Amino acid sequence: MSDxxxxxxxxxxxxxxxxxxxxxxxxxxxxxxxxxIQAGLLLPQGDVNFQDLVVARDILEIGALTSIRSRDIPSFDRYFSQLQTFYTDYASNLPPSKREYPIRGLNLIRLLTQNRIADFHTTLESLPADVISDNTFIRHPVNLERWLMEGSYSKVWNAREEAPAEEYKFFIDSLMGTIRNEIASCEETAYESLPLKDAVNLLFFTNQSDLVTFAQQRGWEIDITGGVVRFAQKGEEKMEIPKQKLIAASLLYARELEQIV
Incomplete structure (x- = not known):
């Protein structure tokens, strides 16, 4: 224990x-x-010193936040899973943790970025109603999910500046990446070209250089002089209709009907 x-x-x-x-x-x-693990505190069972449990919980919480700051989502998943024992089984025995709901909120946003909407709602339903409505760290992902369903992407973008913790911004940036690709796909279908300034605004970029990098990744043509972005046009898929086979099949079908009659 001293080590x-x-x-x-x-x-x-x-x-x-x-x-x-x-x-x-x-x-x-x-x-x-x-x-x-050696001290029996990672998955505590039976009689355990509660002060030791507080330390174990704190270590796992620091691990979860360190994982987010290091952009290591699988590691965050493991820490969050290990914290569930402390947040549920020992909730009535341990003093409340100031990090619990920030970490729970991060987990909710993680589910949104992975488009796991059913898991998002299942996880949300396990929380008390007053926490969902009043807790800043939980209300933030709840609002994000509602805005995503509404298609209010500008509100999602603005939510980055209103994030209740710095770690939340990482997931919001990830959400915006998904949103940009969805908007880009719609633009490719609806337009042949757009003014650069309009494309910058529609895709929620803060400057033109970011748009240029994004456009190159999608194979768009950038005309800096003309101030226009031209989208890569997808050729129409042409399906050859086997006319001769259809005619032969129709004649055969007609002859068989005539014989039946």
Whole structure:
């Protein structure tokens, strides 16, 4: 336990540094998880010292936030899954964690970015009604989901500046990437070209250079001098109709009907 405590203190120093020392935190977390396993605290059962559980929960929460800051979503998934025991089974025994609902909110936005709408609603239904309506960290992803369903993409874009925690912006950026591709597909179908300034606004870019990079990825033609973006036109799929076979089949069908009559 003394080794675990020293590692825990080192993790706190790395995490709370300005800016966070993500490299050191990422290196310490696996060692701490091994220590938690050996101490029977990663998946606690039976009689456990509740102060030790608070420390274990704090380590896993730091791990979840470090994963988001490091852009490691699979790691965040694992930490969130491990935290469920502390958030549910020991909820009545442990003091509330100030990080619980920020992390729960991050998990909800993660489900949105993966288009797992059914899982989003199932997870949401497990939360108390007053938390859904009043908690800032939960209300934010709830609003995002509603705006996505409405197609109010400008509200999703503006929500980035209203994010209740810095980690939320990573997922909102991911959502905007998905939204941009959907809008781009519609533009390719509806238009042959658009003024550059209109394309920048429609795709929620803040400058023209970002649009140029995006256009190159989709194979669009950029005319800087003329201030126009031209979309790659998809050739119409032509399906050859087997006329001779259809005529022969129709005549055969007619002869058979005549014989029946």
């Amino acid at each position: 675990l405590k020293s590692l825990y203190l080192a993790l706190q120093r790395a995490f709370y540094a300005q800016p966070s020392d993500l490299k050191t935190a990422t290196e310490l977390l696996p060692q701490l998880k091994i220590g938690l």
